[in-house]
Amino acid sequence: MDPARPLGPAQIDVLAQLAVATILLGGIYALIAVGLTLVFGIMRVVNFAHGEFLMLGMYLAFWTFTLYSADPYVVVFVSIPVFFVVGLLSYVLVMRGVIHASHNVQIFTTVGLSVVLQNVALVAWSGDFRFVRPWHLSTVLRAGSTTFNLTQVVAFLIAVALTIALVAFMKWTHAGRVMRATAQDRDAATLMGIDTDRVYRLTFAIGIAAVGAAGVLVAPLYSVYPTAGLQFVLLAYVVVVLGGLGDMLGAMLGSLIVAAVEVAGSYLFGTAWKEIFYFILFILVLVFRPAGLFGQRGAETLGV
Amino acid sequence: MSFLVRSRRGALVVFGLAAVTPLVVRDAYFLDSLVLILLWGALSAAWNVAGGYAGQVSIGHASFFGIGAYAAALMVTRFGRGPWLGMLVGVVLSIGAGFIIGLLSNRLKGPYFALSTIAFSQVLLIGVSRWRGFTAGGEGIPVPFRPGFATLGLGHVGWVYMALGAALLCYRVEVYLERSRIGYQLAGVREDEDAAEALGIPARRLKVFAVTLSAALTSVCGSLWAQYVGFVDPTYVFSVDLSVRFALNAIIGGMGTALGPYLGSILITSLETYLRATFSGVKTGFAGIYLIIYGTALILVVRFVPEGLAGVAARLRARRAHA
Numbered sequence: 369m370d371p372a373r374p375l376g377p378a379q380i381d382v383l384a385q386l387a388v389a390t391i392l393l394g395g396i397y398a399l400i401a402v403g404l405t406l407v408f409g410i411m412r413v414v415n416f417a418h419g420e421f422l423m424l425g426m427y428l429a430f431w432t433f434t435l436y437s438a439d440p441y442v443v444v445f446v447s448i449p450v451f452f453v454v455g456l457l458s459y460v461l462v463m464r465g466v467i468h469a470s471h472n473v474q475i476f477t478t479v480g481l482s483v484v485l486q487n488v489a490l491v492a493w494s495g496d497f498r499f500v501r502p503w504h505l506s507t508v509l510r511a512g513s514t515t516f517n518l519t520q521v522v523a524f525l526i527a528v529a530l531t532i533a534l535v536a537f538m539k540w541t542h543a544g545r546v547m548r549a550t551a552q553d554r555d556a557a558t559l560m561g562i563d564t565d566r567v568y569r570l571t572f573a574i575g576i577a578a579v580g581a582a583g584v585l586v587a588p589l590y591s592v593y594p595t596a597g598l599q600f601v602l603l604a605y606v607v608v609v610l611g612g613l614g615d616m617l618g619a620m621l622g623s624l625i626v627a628a629v630e631v632a633g634s635y636l637f638g639t640a641w642k643e644i645f646y647f648i649l650f651i652l653v654l655v656f657r658p659a660g661l662f663g664q665r666g667a668e669t670l671g672v
Numbered sequence: 673m674s675f676l677v678r679s680r681r682g683a684l685v686v687f688g689l690a691a692v693t694p695l696v697v698r699d700a701y702f703l704d705s706l707v708l709i710l711l712w713g714a715l716s717a718a719w720n721v722a723g724g725y726a727g728q729v730s731i732g733h734a735s736f737f738g739i740g741a742y743a744a745a746l747m748v749t750r751f752g753r754g755p756w757l758g759m760l761v762g763v764v765l766s767i768g769a770g771f772i773i774g775l776l777s778n779r780l781k782g783p784y785f786a787l788s789t790i791a792f793s794q795v796l797l798i799g800v801s802r803w804r805g806f807t808a809g810g811e812g813i814p815v816p817f818r819p820g821f822a823t824l825g826l827g828h829v830g831w832v833y834m835a836l837g838a839a840l841l842c843y844r845v846e847v848y849l850e851r852s853r854i855g856y857q858l859a860g861v862r863e864d865e866d867a868a869e870a871l872g873i874p875a876r877r878l879k880v881f882a883v884t885l886s887a888a889l890t891s892v893c894g895s896l897w898a899q900y901v902g903f904v905d906p907t908y909v910f911s912v913d914l915s916v917r918f919a920l921n922a923i924i925g926g927m928g929t930a931l932g933p934y935l936g937s938i939l940i941t942s943l944e945t946y947l948r949a950t951f952s953g954v955k956t957g958f959a960g961i962y963l964i965i966y967g968t969a970l971i972l973v974v975r976f977v978p979e980g981l982a983g984v985a986a987r988l989r990a991r992r993a994h995a
Contacts, residue, residue, distance in 0.1 A: 414783035416731075465975050471782035472729050476923060476974045479731065479916055483967030491960035598912065602794060605787050644798045650791045654780060 381513040388514045392524045394627035399527040401607040401619040403578035409614025410551040410571045416478040419597025420485035425583020426592040444584040451580025455573035489594040498592040523585040606650040612660025694829040703828040709941045710835035716921035716933030717842035718889035724928035725849045726882035727862030728777045732789025736766040736887040738909035740894025745813045745904045755824045759895035770887025774880030797910035812905025824899040846930035926980030935981045
């Protein structure tokens with residue numbers, strides 16, 4: 369677009385379409401990112417295997433669709449308890465032992481977990497690209513001059529509903545308050561009689577349930593393969609760092625920013641280059657505002 | 673070569689055996705494994721300079737490996753010059769890139785630094801994949817084999833000594849970091865940066881130095897690897913998996929120990945070679961199974977033996993000395 373030219377109806381149409389695309393994409397990114405930021409905020413662990421749980425969610429959608437022709441947007445509600453259990457197991461088997469360990473140990477534990485999950489998927493289901501094509505993917509909706517397909521809209525609505533439910537859970541339930549108290553001060557929470565191990569277990573399970581559900585939601589929109597999680601997790605890191613690690617509302621805003629960068633970047637320079645924009649944005653944010661756009665300064669130099 | 677003898681019997685055995693083997697064994701398959709063990713060991717030792725000695729844990733070292741590999745490959749294919757010149761260009765570029773990453777390490781700690789290094793390698797991956805006109809994009813570049821030392825067209829025996837040279841170079845740098853004033857200062861920075869700074873140690877400058885040095889060494893090995901394997905493509909040379917691999921050998925062998933990365937490489941590379949031979953007929957190939965074992969090993973080692981093989985060996989020696 370030539371910025372010097374006055375905005376005609378055609379340009380306004382384009383802008384409206386871009387804005388709608390940004391919001392739809394941002395809603396889904398938010399659900400991917402809140403799980404990551406929750407686990408970080410409360411457990412102080414950056415989960416490098418986050419994307420692999422997303423990938424497992426995508427495979428769940430693929431297999432239930434292929435074998436039982438189940439609609440991914442019904443499966444998503446089944447996926448929440450399934451991934452809650454997966455999260456519990458991962459916590460008990462892998463994470464519990466390193467929760468008080470150094471950053472390096474935590475980084476490489478979750479990196480190791482990511483390598484294992486990726487390759488279990490590779491051995492079990494091969495490296496082929498798979499596709500989930502439910503009927504609503506070819507249903508196009510029009511509102512004014514903008515168009516989008518039904519799948520995107522439903523995925524967006526479910527993602528937003530789940531994200532809001534999670535934020536509400538953290539804010540208004542007793543369990544949520546206990547979790548936030550543990551995040552603020554682990555030792556004081558222990559002194560108040562809070563069983564921190566239970567809090568971490570619940571936190572990790574909820575974080576994984578959120579990202580697993582997000583995997584089911586995005587499965588029809590992207591191809592499914594063993595390393596599919598990587599692109600999303602890198603993006604989720606960008607979102608989470610932008611919003612301030614551990615800040616759920618920040619993560620939601622960060623998602624919109626990343627989605628806007630991606631949408632505008634693809635429109636102006638073509639989709640091939642879109643990822644490079646958010647990585648550059650990521651490095652810039654890490655350098656200039658490492659605590660996030662809205663976060664407190666200094667968190668990053670404490671090494672979390 | 674005094675750095676080899678003084679109380680470093682382990683290193684003498686490892687490198688001595690590597691030097692003698694090609695005189696005795698002529699089996700190409702075995703020598704190929706040996707070259708890979710030495711090269712992966714050298715790469716992990718290079719990673720160790722930043723990750724182990726300076727405590728700057730990177731999961732983006734594939735950036736420098738890829739820069740070295742591409743510099744050598746492009747120098748041969750695009751400019752018709754020798755790979756040695758490419759290696760030099762790669763080192764210069766990696767020093768620049770390493771300097772930038774090193775500066776990042778002054779602002780970022782722990783997971784933040786690790787994330788920024790991943791992002792850096794992804795930017796290079798996308799850039800090289802998309803810049804088709806110059807780098808040939810995702811298709812990769814086959815590097816032609818021209819016999820001779822100047823073109824790095826060596827036989828198996830020649831490559832064993834070339835890889836051994838790289839391994840000794842990286843090992844020498846590690847030993848330097850253990851014995852020199854800079855090495856002690858770095859250890860101080862790694863253990864407690866604030867305390868080190870209070871003692872007047874220029875912590876920030878030292879970290880940048882360590883990361884840059886590590887980048888340059890990684891780049892040299894990347895150039896050698898490109899000539900040895902004869903093919904570079906962006907999705908492999910800039911992959912996160914590769915960065916993890918450099919770290920993995922060093923962690924399993926013992927972070928911050930000079931011989932650790934080589935011990936880790938011996939274990940992991942032999943395991944890979946063995947599994948490749950065993951599972952080559954299985955339909956999904958050996959890759960998945962090998963990587964499942966390697967991921968599990970990583971989780972178990974950081975949890976139960978964070979000091980690695982070299983650390984365990986040192987502990988056993990100490991116990992024997994006591995008894």
